Amino acid sequence: MKLLEDKIIRDGKIGAGDVLKVDSFLNHQMDVAFLCELGKEFKRLYADEKITKILTIEASGIGIACLTAQYFDVPMVFAKKTKTNNIYGDVYTSKVESYTHQKTYDIIVSKEFLKAGDRVLIIDDFLAKGSALTALISLVRDAGAQVAGAGIVIEKAYQSGGEWIRGQGIRVESLARIKKMDADGIEFC
Amino acid sequence: MKLLEDKIIRDGKIGAGDVLKVDSFLNHQMDVAFLCELGKEFKRLYADEKITKILTIEASGIGIACLTAQYFDVPMVFAKKTKTNNIYGDVYTSKVESYTHQKTYDIIVSKEFLKAGDRVLIIDDFLAKGSALTALISLVRDAGAQVAGAGIVIEKAYQSGGEWIRGQGIRVESLARIKKMDADGIEFC
Numbered sequence: 001m002k003l004l005e006d007k008i009i010r011d012g013k014i015g016a017g018d019v020l021k022v023d024s025f026l027n028h029q030m031d032v033a034f035l036c037e038l039g040k041e042f043k044r045l046y047a048d049e050k051i052t053k054i055l056t057i058e059a060s061g062i063g064i065a066c067l068t069a070q071y072f073d074v075p076m077v078f079a080k081k082t083k084t085n086n087i088y089g090d091v092y093t094s095k096v097e098s099y100t101h102q103k104t105y106d107i108i109v110s111k112e113f114l115k116a117g118d119r120v121l122i123i124d125d126f127l128a129k130g131s132a133l134t135a136l137i138s139l140v141r142d143a144g145a146q147v148a149g150a151g152i153v154i155e156k157a158y159q160s161g162g163e164w165i166r167g168q169g170i171r172v173e174s175l176a177r178i179k180k181m182d183a184d185g186i187e188f189c
Numbered sequence: 190m191k192l193l194e195d196k197i198i199r200d201g202k203i204g205a206g207d208v209l210k211v212d213s214f215l216n217h218q219m220d221v222a223f224l225c226e227l228g229k230e231f232k233r234l235y236a237d238e239k240i241t242k243i244l245t246i247e248a249s250g251i252g253i254a255c256l257t258a259q260y261f262d263v264p265m266v267f268a269k270k271t272k273t274n275n276i277y278g279d280v281y282t283s284k285v286e287s288y289t290h291q292k293t294y295d296i297i298v299s300k301e302f303l304k305a306g307d308r309v310l311i312i313d314d315f316l317a318k319g320s321a322l323t324a325l326i327s328l329v330r331d332a333g334a335q336v337a338g339a340g341i342v343i344e345k346a347y348q349s350g351g352e353w354i355r356g357q358g359i360r361v362e363s364l365a366r367i368k369k370m371d372a373d374g375i376e377f378c
Contacts, residue, residue, distance in 0.1 A: 032263075067256070077219070110217055
């Protein structure tokens with residue numbers, strides 16, 4: 001998506017440790033008008049998929065997932081990273097390995113909010129090694145629901161996650177796919 | 190707001206330890222179409238305030254803040270709960286005491302995203318003792334920006350936070366104010 005690639009070139013910053021910092025519009029400050037355009041694009045891509053629910057993971061997926069859900073007119077559910085006092089009863093659980101934070105954590109979704117019969121679109125801000133996306137897919141399958149696909153804002157296509165997940169027959173639509181990223185700049189697929 | 194009070198009565202569940210569980214529409218599953226109506230109400234209430242930025246705190250504030258920001262046509266910024274590898278440089282920082290999680294944690298906002306001259310509307314899902322809201326107000330003031338007010342979805346009016354913050358001359362608009370909550374049900378102000 002040209003609009004997004006231009007934005008990444010203009011506002012993104014490359015940091016040490018393979019970090020693409022897009023926190024001026026995506027994951028700290030959120031350029032909501034801009035993100036709505038991404039939401040509409042996800043709707044265009046998945047218009048025929050009879051989506052019944054959007055699923056994401058806290059925290060930085062929540063904004064783009066909410067804005068996207070309004071175009072599908074379906075509820076959004078976000079997987080929580082720890083078991084809090086506010087969640088009772090039965091949950092689906094899965095493990096995520098975070099490379100940014102260098103730790104493994106559990107995510108949970110209450111069984112009330114994912115059901116057999118749901119057709120789920122998973123939305124997330126980044127796809128790199130695919131650990132979060134794999135964990136979300138696992139939650140959907142545990143619920144007996146169907147993964148209609150994934151909508152990713154930025155995919156680091158030089159990492160293994162996208163290939164691995166598409167290789168399982170899952171549709172993954174990434175609005176920007178980075179082929180190469182270094183001090184000289186960013187190259188898209 | 191009658192629409193919200195009816196929804197709380199219908200879908201909210203009262204749990205042990207003064208917990209109002211509204212995770213079927215507000216903070217686990219999000220009823221996005223419904224939350225958009227709350228966003229429009231915040232816009233109506235603060236229409237004359239020349240808001241330049243919406244501020245909230247991760248995680249459960251992000252959804253309602255994003256959806257609200259689109260009606261103001263301004264960016265949304267969310268304060269982060271811990272210093273991650275993805276944030277560099279100077280940040281404003283403040284402390285929050287979480288009664289739900291029984292711990293104190295730091296929140297940060299990058300100095301890039303709050304500036305003197307900003308007129309900030311703080312949005313959050315709950316107001317009880319006011320610890321999160323107080324911390325967010327402190328971040329805005331550290332930036333030399335102005336707090337135009339706060340927009341809260343559900344205020345536990347029988348707790349001290351709302352009174353304390355309004356007592357400082359800050360406008361707080363809560364869409365539902367709970368006067369009393371126990372096994373017999375919920376009473377609104």
